[in-house]
Amino acid sequence: MPRPSQNTDQQLVEAARDLMRSAGISQLNLRQVAKKAGVNLGMFHYHFKTKEAFTRRVLQETYDKFFQEFTLESSKDGETLGQLRGALVALGKFAVRNRRMFLAILHDVLNKDKVVLDFVKTNIPRHGEVIVGLVRKCQKEGSLRKMPLSSVMPFLMGTNALPAMMLSMMEHLEIKRVRFIPLKLIAFEIASEKAIENRVDLALSALRPLTIQSKSRRGR
Amino acid sequence: MPRPSQNTDQQLVEAARDLMRSAGISQLNLRQVAKKAGVNLGMFHYHFKTKEAFTRRVLQETYDKFFQEFTLESSKDGETLGQLRGALVALGKFAVRNRRMFLAILHDVLNKDKVVLDFVKTNIPRHGEVIVGLVRKCQKEGSLRKMPLSSVMPFLMGTNALPAMMLSMMEHLEIKRVRFIPLKLIAFEIASEKAIENRVDLALSALRPLTIQSKSRRGR
DNA sequence: CCAATAATTATACGGTCGTATAATAATTAA
DNA sequence: TTAATTATTATACGACCGTATAATTATTGG
Numbered sequence: 001m002p003r004p005s006q007n008t009d010q011q012l013v014e015a016a017r018d019l020m021r022s023a024g025i026s027q028l029n030l031r032q033v034a035k036k037a038g039v040n041l042g043m044f045h046y047h048f049k050t051k052e053a054f055t056r057r058v059l060q061e062t063y064d065k066f067f068q069e070f071t072l073e074s075s076k077d078g079e080t081l082g083q084l085r086g087a088l089v090a091l092g093k094f095a096v097r098n099r100r101m102f103l104a105i106l107h108d109v110l111n112k113d114k115v116v117l118d119f120v121k122t123n124i125p126r127h128g129e130v131i132v133g134l135v136r137k138c139q140k141e142g143s144l145r146k147m148p149l150s151s152v153m154p155f156l157m158g159t160n161a162l163p164a165m166m167l168s169m170m171e172h173l174e175i176k177r178v179r180f181i182p183l184k185l186i187a188f189e190i191a192s193e194k195a196i197e198n199r200v201d202l203a204l205s206a207l208r209p210l211t212i213q214s215k216s217r218r219g220r
Numbered sequence: 221m222p223r224p225s226q227n228t229d230q231q232l233v234e235a236a237r238d239l240m241r242s243a244g245i246s247q248l249n250l251r252q253v254a255k256k257a258g259v260n261l262g263m264f265h266y267h268f269k270t271k272e273a274f275t276r277r278v279l280q281e282t283y284d285k286f287f288q289e290f291t292l293e294s295s296k297d298g299e300t301l302g303q304l305r306g307a308l309v310a311l312g313k314f315a316v317r318n319r320r321m322f323l324a325i326l327h328d329v330l331n332k333d334k335v336v337l338d339f340v341k342t343n344i345p346r347h348g349e350v351i352v353g354l355v356r357k358c359q360k361e362g363s364l365r366k367m368p369l370s371s372v373m374p375f376l377m378g379t380n381a382l383p384a385m386m387l388s389m390m391e392h393l394e395i396k397r398v399r400f401i402p403l404k405l406i407a408f409e410i411a412s413e414k415a416i417e418n419r420v421d422l423a424l425s426a427l428r429p430l431t432i433q434s435k436s437r438r439g440r
Numbered sequence: 441c442c443a444a445t446a447a448t449t450a451t452a453c454g455g456t457c458g459t460a461t462a463a464t465a466a467t468t469a470a
Numbered sequence: 471t472t473a474a475t476t477a478t479t480a481t482a483c484g485a486c487c488g489t490a491t492a493a494t495t496a497t498t499g500g
Contacts, residue, residue: 002476003466024330030458040479045459107330109389110244110323117393125399132399150401150409155419158382163374165382169329173337179345179352189370199375206426222446223496250488260449265489 009047011037016058024104025055026111059108059115066101067123070094081143084134085200091127092160092196099168099191106165131156144207152207159203163190229267231257236278244324245275246333275335282321283343290314290347301363304354305420311347312380312416319388319411326385351376364427372427379423383410 015037016028030051034041048054076083095102108116135152138144144152167190170183178186189195235257236248250271254261268274289310296306315322328336355372358364364372387410390403398406409415 002468002474003478005477008478023332027331029456031456041458042460042479042481043477045461046477049459051458103330106326109393110327110330112393121393121395129399148409150406151415151418151422154383154386154410155379155422157386158378159375162378162382166374166377173329173332173341175341179348186370189368190374195371198371202371202375202426206422222444222498223448225447228448249486251486261488262449262451262490263447265491266447269489271488 008037008039008043011039012043012047012054013058013061015039016054017062020058020062020104021100024107024111025059025113026107028055028058030054055113056115059113063105063116063119066098067119070127079143080134080137080141081204084131084138085204087130087134088156088160088200088203089197091131092164092200093193095161095164096167096191096196099164100171102161102164103168103172128153128157142209144204145209147207155207156203159199160196163199167191228257228259228263231259232263232267232274233278233281235259236274237282240278240282240324241320242324244327244331244333245279245336246328246331248275250274272335275333279335279339283339286314286318287343287346299363300354300357300361301424304351304358305424307350307354308376308380308420308423309417311351312384312420313413315381315384316387316411316416319384320391322384323388323392348373362429364424365429367427375427376423379419380416383419387411 012033016025016033019028019033019036028051030044031041034044044051044054048057078086105116105120109120132149132153135144135149135156139146167187170178171187175183177183232253236253239248239253239256248271250264251261254264264271264274268277296303298306325336325340329340352369352373355364355369355376359366387407390398391407395403397403
């Protein structure tokens with residue numbers, strides 16, 4: 001018996017997600033969103049009351065799937081070092097492939113958005129624990145040198161996370177070339193599977209025992 | 221014969237630099253800056269005309285001090301590998317010490333703040349070039365393995381940049397502990413000079429020639 | 441002391457933004 | 471057809487921000 005809804009709430013959310021990709025959630029402009037969605041400005045108050053509630057819903061829909069998508073299921077068989085390598089490569093590939101999303105998350109984290117914060121706080125540790133466990137096991141087995149985790153972990157995490165972020169940021173800023181080299185080429189060299197694996201091997205080789213210095217396992 | 225200046229321009233710049241550290245340039249509020257400086261709002265227009273001109277000056281003064289430090293520490297004499305190590309350590313210390321500001325700048329970059337973007341685009345390459353030059357020289361001299369720069373550079377840059385960023389972000393989010401370990405302790409282990417040097421040595425050792433595997437130079 | 445000059449203050453203009461609300465439109469059960 | 475209910479529109483309020491300006495203050499050479 002009421003007037004039927006035209007799902008303006010969903011239209012607004014989707015328009016916002018589009019705009020978010022280029023500008024970030026922090027500088028989302030409600031009038032702009034409404035215009036893009038072809039929906040009246042007043043619908044924000046009708047559906048969501050406040051901007052915070054609205055952005056919460058936008059972020060919810062954006063990040064929900066993203067975080068569930070990635071699970072570090074390390075294969076239980078093989079050497080522990082090989083397992084660690086596999087986990088790091090998987091993490092690296094995921095980071096590189098979803099680099100734009102990572103940058104967006106970073107952006108939202110810096111804006112102290114509560115929704116994103118909750119996601120990050122619950123999801124990052126989960127993956128971290130897997131890596132930590134494997135590193136410890138390797139250290140006990142002697143395949144990695146004994147070093148404090150506070151040194152090892154940031155080092156390992158940085159090997160692929162930072163290249164992915166740097167690349168994503170350059171793309172974000174639409175930088176055309178670095179040192180006269182086209183970004184496209186650099187992107188390939190940074191984001192290729194081989195490059196990701198190489199960086200992991202590079203990092204692991206640095207952590208191996210000093211006595212038996214050798215290349216860490218190569219090839220896929 | 222005129223009324224003497226109370227250097228309100230400088231007071232404003234310094235107040236802004238303080239505020240910038242916590243929130244970044246992009247969300248700098250002129251009324252807030254004026255209040256912190258104890259200077260009248262109108263002085264902005266008197267001294268700088270526009271906000272953009274003001275933030276440009278703020279950034280300039282902030283950066284100039286940094287660059288002086290960097291060039292000083294990375295141009296000492298000795299082996300090329302030692303120079304590279306010095307430059308990386310200087311950069312690392314710099315990144316770790318000013319991690320809060322780095323995060324703020326990152327925030328501004330993501331917000332596509334025009335002033336900050338101009339700055340980053342013109343100044344970051346300068347630091348990169350120094351490192352690139354040293355890496356190449358090391359590779360020619362044989363103290364580093366020959367590898368494509370596109371692999372080496374992100375790897376080297378990541379060793380200290382990411383730990384610094386991770387730490388700063390955790391502080392930013394007021395995370396109290398990681399894996400039951402107080403953040404203060406972790407901060408010390410990540411940000412100490414020794415830790416910074418260790419990470420550089422770790423990274424460099426991974427890049428050394430495979431035949432003559434040895435620890436990269438230690439000590440300060 | 442006075443005129444000239446530069447620095448500082450108080451205040452407001454115009455714009456943008458999130459929010460709010462009264463009026464109106466569309467639908468269906470009765 | 472009408473009453474009831476929900477959705478949508480047009481519009482405005484109030485706060486904030488960068489910018490602008492007229493008035494006021496402090497200083498010094500003549």
